[in-house]
Amino acid sequence: MSDIDNIFQGLPTTCISDVLGGLTNLDYAIKPIDHQHKIAGRAFTVSIPAGDNLAVLQGIREARPGDILVIAAQGDTRRAVAGDFVVGLAQTFRLQALVVDGVIRDIEGIRSLNFPVFSRGATIASGNKYGGGHTNIPISAGGVSIQPGDWIIGDIDGVVAVPEEQAQDVAKAARNKLNQDEERSLAICGDQASARLYLDKVLGTIPNPG
Numbered sequence: 451m452s453d454i455d456n457i458f459q460g461l462p463t464t465c466i467s468d469v470l471g472g473l474t475n476l477d478y479a480i481k482p483i484d485h486q487h488k489i490a491g492r493a494f495t496v497s498i499p500a501g502d503n504l505a506v507l508q509g510i511r512e513a514r515p516g517d518i519l520v521i522a523a524q525g526d527t528r529r530a531v532a533g534d535f536v537v538g539l540a541q542t543f544r545l546q547a548l549v550v551d552g553v554i555r556d557i558e559g560i561r562s563l564n565f566p567v568f569s570r571g572a573t574i575a576s577g578n579k580y581g582g583g584h585t586n587i588p589i590s591a592g593g594v595s596i597q598p599g600d601w602i603i604g605d606i607d608g609v610v611a612v613p614e615e616q617a618q619d620v621a622k623a624a625r626n627k628l629n630q631d632e633e634r635s636l637a638i639c640g641d642q643a644s645a646r647l648y649l650d651k652v653l654g655t656i657p658n659p660g
């Protein structure tokens with residue numbers, strides 16, 4: 451996907467969350483390994499039984515370049531959904547990122563690949579490969595329902611999902627929100643008189659402050 455097609459390029463998760471009322475943010479514990487990583491793309495979904503990552507390999511094989519592999523691992527923290535080898539496979543097929551509702555391992559190796567991985571953290575044990583998962587189906591990850599093809603945006607603050615049918619409207623509203631937020635900060639922060647006026651106005655709208 452070119453930058454021009456990517457309607458969420460450059461938008462922070464916070465602004466997207468604000469226009470969606472905060473209802474489609476994945477659990478706050480799902481964070482990037484590398485705080486610099488920002489992702490925005492379409493979900494290719496995978497659902498796995500806790501502790502078994504065979505379907506993750508299937509998802510890597512089926513997903514298209516640029517896709518974000520979103521893995522519903524039931525929040526399991528006992529066995530890693532991916533390590534540096536599995537992440538290396540995803541990178542080889544030019545996927546954009548992994549978002550895991552579970553844990554990963556080989557943090558140092560994954561860091562050296564410089565491939566975006568968002569997860570609940572790391573553990574030592576690998577997953578089994580007995581099977582039993584599914585790909586390209588509706589999933590629930592981090593407490594949010596995600597359909598294949600929904601937009602996934604992630605940065606240091608976390609991960610937000612945007613249903614495909616709302617994407618254009620949400621991206622437009624989020625861009626407006628970002629501009630408004632930037633203008634407000636420029637006009638108010640750093641100037642005590644403006645900051646005082648702003649606070650008096652906002653606090654004045656509360657009937658009984660304190």
Ligand SMILES: O=C([O-])CC(=O)C(=O)O
Pocket residue numbers: 503530531532533534535536537556576577
């Ligand atoms: O193979 C696995 O399931 C996990 C792992 O160690 C890797 O990806 O390097």
